[in-house]
Amino acid sequence: MRRIYLLPLTTLALGLVAWSAALEAEQPEIPPIEVHQLSDTLHMLGSGMSTGGNIAMLVAESGVVLVDTKNEGYGPTILELVQEITDKPVVMIINTHVHFDHSGANTEFPDTVHYVAHENIRRHWARTDCAPIPTNCDDFQGENRKYLPQTTFSDRMSLFAGTPDQIDLYYFGRGHTDGDTFVVFKEARAMHVGDMFLGRTLPFIDGQNGNGGSAIEFGRTLTKVIDNVPDVDIIINGHWDTPMEWSDLVSYRGFYVDLYNQTRASIDAGLTAEEAIATYEKPARYAEFTANKCCGNFTVDPIVNYIFQGI
Numbered sequence: 001m002r003r004i005y006l007l008p009l010t011t012l013a014l015g016l017v018a019w020s021a022a023l024e025a026e027q028p029e030i031p032p033i034e035v036h037q038l039s040d041t042l043h044m045l046g047s048g049m050s051t052g053g054n055i056a057m058l059v060a061e062s063g064v065v066l067v068d069t070k071n072e073g074y075g076p077t078i079l080e081l082v083q084e085i086t087d088k089p090v091v092m093i094i095n096t097h098v099h100f101d102h103s104g105a106n107t108e109f110p111d112t113v114h115y116v117a118h119e120n121i122r123r124h125w126a127r128t129d130c131a132p133i134p135t136n137c138d139d140f141q142g143e144n145r146k147y148l149p150q151t152t153f154s155d156r157m158s159l160f161a162g163t164p165d166q167i168d169l170y171y172f173g174r175g176h177t178d179g180d181t182f183v184v185f186k187e188a189r190a191m192h193v194g195d196m197f198l199g200r201t202l203p204f205i206d207g208q209n210g211n212g213g214s215a216i217e218f219g220r221t222l223t224k225v226i227d228n229v230p231d232v233d234i235i236i237n238g239h240w241d242t243p244m245e246w247s248d249l250v251s252y253r254g255f256y257v258d259l260y261n262q263t264r265a266s267i268d269a270g271l272t273a274e275e276a277i278a279t280y281e282k283p284a285r286y287a288e289f290t291a292n293k294c295c296g297n298f299t300v301d302p303i304v305n306y307i308f309q310g311i
């Protein structure tokens, strides 16, 4: 008797396992987002390496303000996380720059959200010819033009000024793109720096896609940030999994400017770009940063080549 009943049950169990495995295959899981609390009202929605850029989330008096929205498809997940933290609705989205891994879910929020971005970001997104990539202007065509930023700024702007929710936006010039915005949460003494400091690696300079990145200006822009932005302790990087500190930003500026200066010296010495890359040596004091010579993004190679080309 026992055997007769066991066999069909085993078959049924195996069938269920196969069926649920098939369902999982149909709906690929998106990597989860890790939440870091930085103050009473400020959170970082992280996992920026696998999910798109890190988000800063402020629970303001009037509602939730988000800085960046990760890759396309993360809108519902972000809203779920917001609802676990507060009952307040998302009322404002600010973007650090034009790229799809920081604005991919912008159009997945209710259109009651108010969008704020640098004027150059809006200009790129408002283009009707979206080539070449990698901007995110595809997302803002046709019906979705309603998601283009309603508020833009050129150099500096304060939101919720004079309240505990004050957010200061700064633009200091070209770097990763031509719209890199530094977003300071005054009370929390925290700043989202986007991909101007994405982590402990060399930056990607978007110098070839019409997005205005500049390897020559990158270090100067970071220096303007360090010289002009007061009272910041916590740094939210574009893609690093944990928050960093102001001193990390200062060190990173030194690391980049040293590469720039070494390249400039190679140009003055009459070397080729290839020779300049071969000659580059990372100083021991920047051991915490990765500086592979080649190839592709986040390496010495494209940065030196851009400097040689005057980009």
Ligand SMILES: [Zn+2]
Binding pocket: 053, 099, 101, 102, 195, 198, 238, 239
């Ligand atoms: Zn990014």
Ligand SMILES: [Zn+2]
Binding pocket: 097, 099, 176, 195
């Ligand atoms: Zn970027």
